[in-house]
Amino acid sequence: MADEDRITVLYVNDDPQLLDLLDTQLRNEDPRLDVVTAETAARGRELLDDVAVDCVLSDYHLEASNGVAFLRDVRDTHPDLPFILFTETGNETVASESIEAGVTDYVIQKAVGNQAPLLARKITTSVEHRRAQREAERTDRRLREIVSVTEQVLWVFSADWSELQFINDRHEALFGQSTETLRDDPASFLERVHDDDAERVQVAMEHASGGEPQVVEYRVEKSDAVQLWVESRCRPIRDDDGDVVSIVGLSRDVTDRKVYQHELVEKVDQLEEFAGTVAHDLRNPLNVADGNVRLVADEHDHERLWTALDALGRMDALVEDLLERAREGERVGERQCAEFAELITGSYENVHAPGSSLDVTGSIALDCDVTRVMEAFENLIRNAVEHGSSDVTITAGVLADDRGVYVEDDGPGIPASERERVFEKGYTTAKTGSGFGLAIVERIVDGHGWSLDVREGTDGGARFEIVVGDA
Template identity: 55%
Template sequence: MAGATDVSVLYVNDDAELLELVARRLEREDDRIGVRTAESVDEAEAVRTDHRVDCVLSDHHMPGRTGLDYLRSIRENGDDVPFILFTETGDEEVASESISAGVTDYVIHRAIGDPSPLLARKVLSAVEHERAQRRMERTDRKLRSLASATDDVLWIFSADWQELHFINSAYETVFGRPTEEIRSDPRSFLDRVHPEDVDRVTEAMARVSDGETVRIEYRVNRSEEFEAWVESRCIPVTDDRGEVDFISGFSRDITDRKYYEKSLVEKNERLERFASTVAHDLRNPLNVADGNLDLAREEHDSRYLETSARALARMDDLIDELLTLAKRGATIDDRAPVEFESLVRSSSENLLLSEATLEIDDSMTVRCDPGRTVEALENLLRNSVDHAGESVTITAGVLEDESGFYVEDDGPGIPPTDREAVFERGHTTSDHGSGFGLAIVSQIVAAHGWEIDVTEGPDGGARFEVTGVGLDPTGIEA
């Protein structure tokens, strides 16, 4: 046998001269092929015991056990090694039996001519096909092992949802029914969907079939006593022509998350009612104090009265911002696509920016809760005015990678040691600030699932970057 080769062939033939000739010709024909030889089936089995063999090339007419006998014994042992029957005479009965026994190919050895080009092509083709099959089987085993280890339902449907190509065992836990039922009737999972949600789910399925990626939350009745919440994410996979070939995705149980969200909403509602009551109780004596202060200032001119007036005004601001913090801090209303420039313009309407300059560098569509996003931007603008002065230049724009937006100013900036603390409630370095403005910004950003970071702008001022927004020209979240 030649040195190291990619494909190891075992050639079996009781004719020693022909054995050597074919082996040499095969190795000469393609240097990827190395040939081992055996003059009988028994000798061939011994060779396979001691050496790796990628393909068996065997004569049929041999004393004792024939090539067909050898093929049958190999296949009976569950061995799928490529087997090419290479015989001098064509025999329809032998050819038919060899096909039934699982032969890879059947080649007649002509008396005249060199068969090595044909044999080399068939050997290499058979071996590559078998290796590809093994790779696919290994990959399939790995994927199935991974699928069985996750709590999520992994699935693949045809483009019209009429055929189920794959589903893992987690379906039984999440939907409360055996996988055999959905395999026999792929759309039967709809039977478990809450009646009030079936139309929404069906409409979402149609959108995916049309090529749209969809995420949907809906209720599932696992039993008469138990109702669960499920989130499904569906991804259409297209072919070379851009048409939907199949639909893949996953479904997961989000019941605990939905219950947590519900309890959080209830908690926030209680907090808002409590804060409103406290604010009302505080404003009554505050109004009395403010009114009496005005009367006193009409009769007396004193810097102490001016100081008291500023203190009362700050108390009023504190009450407003405490109410804002208490209102739905961890939740947002439905998102809508809004132009970033429009959000910034709206946020500046409630601020006195007569001496300040507001520049909007770029704009794209943001999918957000418009009211709360405007509120966050308003607080960022106010922060610049409070800390950089009324003549500050504020710039708002879209980040270069379009992952979010920024607001920056040309003021003194925020020292690196203070950048983590600025979002804490009550933290302020301004004589006029309440310390709640940036805390509100952080809360609104978190409620959207975004992230905010403070850094230094090109002019040394404060720069706030909000990322994870998922900006794109169509207004769909990335």
């Protein structure tokens, strides 16, 4: 038997015969029990200082004292040590005093019969309960030590969100709200959520209570001058019967990512506008110069004129190349041959959307900038997860005649009246995110010389078709 399974019991009784009898009976009843005995409360107190005792069993009538007085003395130094009072009387005053002093259990001694089985059960139950509590406290301390170094908020709520069971100190930094306030009113964090996002967060909470893992992004207003974007991921915890008993999750600040997406699109727009202006302003004088030189060359066949025309032609080619590079905006770099199935699977793993699923039905080789194409696929997958339920099914496959590929989901879909607008910067049908995800997808597809279209999916969700032509 392992040492950690053994239970040391201190039995105090001023009758040596009863000490010996119950000692023997308890050991015979449960081999885990090691009994140390004392005939006085004073000796029992000494043994508590010398021996690692798991439970105290004390008679009420003791020489020069009584069990309740001994109990009070023990509680001064061992406030949670299991203490069972074993007495011949059922006096209500004794019972009341024992409970007030913090007794763990109270057993009436019978004149005839072996009560060792009952006492053994009460002793082991009390000790195992205390050990479980201490292990839970150790686990809680270790968990708090671990989460104290993370930048994310780790939290655990009851299944109906009415009780906050655990949260680390990062909540206050992220939400600008004390953990005490949240513990007193677990729903109070919704007061920090932007009005336009609150309903979506509440829907996600309801789905989580129903057993569905969730990923949701929303704005948090810490003060009048500070607004953050927060991403929360949660998973329901079930008991042995399959019922949801709690919700565990992580929340993190994703403001930088949102700002980066916004700035990226703005910079690309500025570059395109600049390049278009430069190209237009240069081409006009180039056309004038080219036309006049050609007129002179028609009348005077001179080598220098043809040299000038060649230089003007190279300048026109440079302007065209500048415009093309600006339109691509570094979205498309060196291309290589890659299998669509591998690209979409890798993109799905990068998004990390627990609860969802990916079904790849076919594959073709794509000549592409792998990094940029995976970024586009990640945005399509993230769009499906954020605009549908967390258990959304994503299907990816090949268009007829291998002319391209598609990515579709079984979510709510996109109304026909909105499909022309979904690629506009800042537009989103679910009021979530910055609205740049699909705009970036369109830019990457255009940069490859491909075309992108959105349709209704097989199961009514959104279907994005990418036609790659000869790719």
